[in-house]
Amino acid sequence: MPDLPPFHSTIIDALMDHAGRATLPFQRANRAEQHATAFWFNELVEETDEGAAVRQYLVTAGERTRYDMAEFTLRPELCAPAMSAEKLAMTGFAEGWIHLGDLGVAVMPDTPLYAYAARKGWSWTTDEVTDGVAATEEDIAALDGAPVPAYLLGHVDDDVDGPRGQAVVVGEIVRTDEDGVRWLGTLPQGCVGAPVFIGAGLGENSFKLVCVGVALPGEGPHPIATFDRIRAALLSVAPERRDLAPVVTVTATTTAPEPGSVEPKRRWWRRRG
Numbered sequence: 001m002p003d004l005p006p007f008h009s010t011i012i013d014a015l016m017d018h019a020g021r022a023t024l025p026f027q028r029a030n031r032a033e034q035h036a037t038a039f040w041f042n043e044l045v046e047e048t049d050e051g052a053a054v055r056q057y058l059v060t061a062g063e064r065t066r067y068d069m070a071e072f073t074l075r076p077e078l079c080a081p082a083m084s085a086e087k088l089a090m091t092g093f094a095e096g097w098i099h100l101g102d103l104g105v106a107v108m109p110d111t112p113l114y115a116y117a118a119r120k121g122w123s124w125t126t127d128e129v130t131d132g133v134a135a136t137e138e139d140i141a142a143l144d145g146a147p148v149p150a151y152l153l154g155h156v157d158d159d160v161d162g163p164r165g166q167a168v169v170v171g172e173i174v175r176t177d178e179d180g181v182r183w184l185g186t187l188p189q190g191c192v193g194a195p196v197f198i199g200a201g202l203g204e205n206s207f208k209l210v211c212v213g214v215a216l217p218g219e220g221p222h223p224i225a226t227f228d229r230i231r232a233a234l235l236s237v238a239p240e241r242r243d244l245a246p247v248v249t250v251t252a253t254t255t256a257p258e259p260g261s262v263e264p265k266r267r268w269w270r271r272r273g
Helices: 008-019 111-120 137-141 227-235
Strands: 023-028 036-048 051-061 070-074 086-090 105-109 148-155 166-176 180-184 195-203 206-215 222-226 248-250 269-272
Touching (some): 008 148, 036 148, 051 206, 105 111, 137 227, 148 206
Antiparallel strands (some): 070 086, 180 222
16 A cells, blocks of 8 residues: 555545546446446537537547447446446447557547437436546656556446446556556456546645546556547547547536535445555
């Protein structure tokens, strides 16, 4: 276990507040293999007077997408009206992904998943990793070669919490000139493709939440495809493929709760590490 920052629990709370409903477990259908985690990401297209214009993608490790039929597990928290967890079977799975060069990352435009919900009579109620949280070149450069406490938000395949329960896996990452950013140690099965976060210190016991990137498969320390490179790769995607993810405007509204009106959040995740 790494030496954790004094605001360790606050980092996890911020992570869950921002991205607790961003992840989806999936696997190869009809086979107990290729378990992985995907998550929603909003690529910022532009800021407008009405709000932020974004394209939304599902993001994961490209190696886990190369088969024809997959099965997602939908948690009740991701659907309105809420329903018991159900399975979403997707054929033509491999063809639905856009592979981002040699990064080892694949993205799926949100269109087919929103169409599935519409056919079933419900709506997605997800969180997304947003551009403001996704790491920049400066955030990655600030990783100076020393191990840093890190938090992976994934779906562990160990049958302890039923259908791929969500877990915050606590560990460390390190960046070197030779190997880039890597997760130190072994990831639990099912967590390849998950987002990895840090609490970047700002001084005076404060921090900002940063999503460093996507955990990839590998031997030994797992490589992490960082978001500065993911952003650049998305810009190089052919226009006709980018258009599969329509641009939508997200309007941010903030409402101050009445004193004493906020109920404790129901936690459906568990910590590991």
